Amino acid sequence: MPKEIRILGIETSCDETAASIVKNGKEIMSNVVNSQIRVHQQFGGVVPEVASRKHIQNIVMVVHTAFAEAGMSYDDIDAVAVTNRPGLIGALLVGVSFAKSFAYALNKPLIAVNHLYGHIYANFLEHDNIEFPLVCLVVSGGHTSLLFMQDIENYEVIGETLDDAAGEAFDKVARFLGLGYPGGPAVERAAEKGVKGRYQLPRVFLDRDDFDFSFSGLKTAAMNLWTKMERRGEANVYDMAAEFQAALVEVLAVKTARAAEKYKARSILLAGGVAANSELRRAAQIEADRLGIKLYYPSLKLCTDNAAMIAGSAYHKFINGQFASLDLNAYATMSML
Template sequence: MKQSGIRILGIETSCDETAVAVVEDGNIIRSNLVASQIEIHRRFGGVVPEVASRRHIEVIASLTEEALKEAGLPRQEIDAVAVANSPGLIGALLVGVSFAKAYAYGLNKPLIGVNHMEAHIYANFLTENKPIFPAVCLVVSGGHTSLLYMERHREFEMMGETRDDAAGEAFDKVARFLGLGYPGGPAVQNAAALASPGKYHLPRVYLDRNDFEFSFSGLKTAAMNLWNKLQRSGEDAEVNYLAAEFQEALVEVLVEKSINAARQKNVKQILLAGGVAANARLRERITAEASANNIQIHIPALELCTDNAAMVACAGYYQYLDGDFAGLDLNAFPQSGLLVKKACG
C-alpha cells in the first residue's frame, strides 16, 4: 500500500449539508464542496429529515463530479471512498452511504465508514500545523457536547458529555423560542453581539461540579422562563441582552470544563470541534482562558467547523493507514456508538 499521495474522496450527508471533498495525505484539501440546505429548511424553522434526504439525492451525483473536477483528478486516481455513516439522521445518512458504497464498488476501491463526530475532531488535522498528542477535545454540535481525551490517533476516552440537550440544540431551541431565526447558533450570536451579558442572570449549570458532565436543558428552560416572566411583567424585555446572557452562560461552562479537563490530564492542547466551534464568543473566551493557563487551543478554520466532507476524508485517511476498511454490508446508524466504544480504552 502506498504511503504518500493518498487521495481520499469524502462524502457527508448526515444532516442538512450535502458535502463532497478530496483530501490528499490527510491534510491537503484538493476540493471541499458543501451544498447547504439552510434556505430550504428555514421555512420549517428547523431541519426536516425527509426534506433533507430528498435534497441529498438530488445533488449527490453532481457534487461528487464537481469535487473531482475541482481536485483535478480522474476518478480512478482516488485511493478510497470515505463516508460518514453515523451518527445523524438515518434517512439522510443512507443517501451518502448507499452512494459511496456503490461508487467505491464501481471504482473497485476500498470503502471506509467514518464516524461523523470523529470527523469533526479530525478537522483539526486539516492543516500543516497538526495537533500534538495527548490532547483534550471539546466536541460541540447540534447533536453532541463531549469532552474527550486523545492519546493517539483514533483512540478516544470519554471524559464527560451532556446529560440532556447538546449545546447546539440549546442554541436552536432558544433561538426559535425567542424568535431570533434559523439556524439558531448564528442567530443567537448575532443578537448577542448587539448587547452584553449581565443585564439578566442565567445559571451556569454544573459549573460547581467537579466532573466533566454538561446539562443545557435547564439553562434553556431558565432562559425561556425568564423571557416569559419579563414579557408578563410589562418590563422592557430586551431580547438581545437575554441572548447575550444565554450565550455567555453556555460558553462559560464549556470553557471552564475544557480547561479543567486539560489541566487534569496535563495536556498542552485543547482541540475544538463541531458546529458550535464556529461560535465567535466560544473561540474568543477559550483562546483567552487557555492562554492564561499556558495551554494551546487548536480550532479548525471556520468553514471546517460546520459539517463538511474534508473532515470525513481526513478521518478516513487515518483509517486508511490502519487498513480499517468497510465491507459491502456497511450500514448507516443514527446513534454514534464509535466514540463510546473506544471510551476508557
C-alpha cells in the same frame, strides 16, 4: 502502497450534502458543500424527510463537482470514505448507499468514518504540530462531548451532554426568541448588540466535579425569564441573547479547562459547528492562556459539516487497512468509541 493517497469523502449526516478529495490526510484538493439551510429555515429547523430527499437530488452533482475541482477522474482516487454515524438515519443512508455503490463500481476500498471524529480531525487538516495528550471539546447541533486523546487514533470520552446539546439549545432558544434558524449564528448576532449580565441565568453543572453537561435547564430558565420580562415590559432580546450565550459558553470553556488540567493536556481543541462561535473561542482562549497551553480550532468553513474532514480522517484508516465491507450500515446514534 502509493506515495500519494487520495481519498474521496462523502458527508450527508444532516442537512449538508458534501464531497471532498484529500491527499495524504492533509492536502484538500476539493471541498464541495451544498447547504440546505434556506430550505429548512421556513420550518425553523431540519426536517429529516426533506433533508434525505435533498441529499438524493444533490449527491451526484456534488461528487462530480468535487472531482472537477480537483482536476481528477473517478479512477484517480484510492478509496471512498463516508460518514455512517451518528446523524439523521435517512440522510446517512443516502451517503452510505452512494459510497458503497461508487466504491464497488470503481473496485476501491470503502472506509467508514464517525462524523464526530471527522470534526475533531478538521483541526489536523489546518494545524501542524498539535501536541498530545490533549482534550477536545466537540460541540455541534446534536452533540456535546469532551474527549481525552493520547494520540490521533486513541481517544476516550470523558464527558458528554445528558440532555440537549449546545447547538440544540441555541436552536431552541433562538426559535423561542424569534431570532431565526440556525440558532447559533442568530443568537451570536443578537448578542453582539446586547449586554450580558443584565439578566441572570444559571451556569448549569459548574458546581459538579465531573465533565458532563446539561443545557435543558438553561434553555428552560431562559424561556421562563423571557416570559416574565415580557409581562413586566422589560424584555430586551439582545440582552437575553448575550446572557444566554455567555452562560452556555462559560460552562463549555470552564469544564474543558478543568479537564485539560486534570489530564495534564498539552493542547485544547475545539471542534464542531458551535466551535465557530466567537464568544466560545474567546472564552476558551482565556482558559488556555491561564493554563499555559495551546488552543486550536478549525477555520469557519471546516467547523460546519463538510467532507474534507471525513476524507482526511480516513487516511489513517487506509494506512492501517481498516476497510468496511459492502454491507456497511448507517447508525443514527452510536458511542464515540
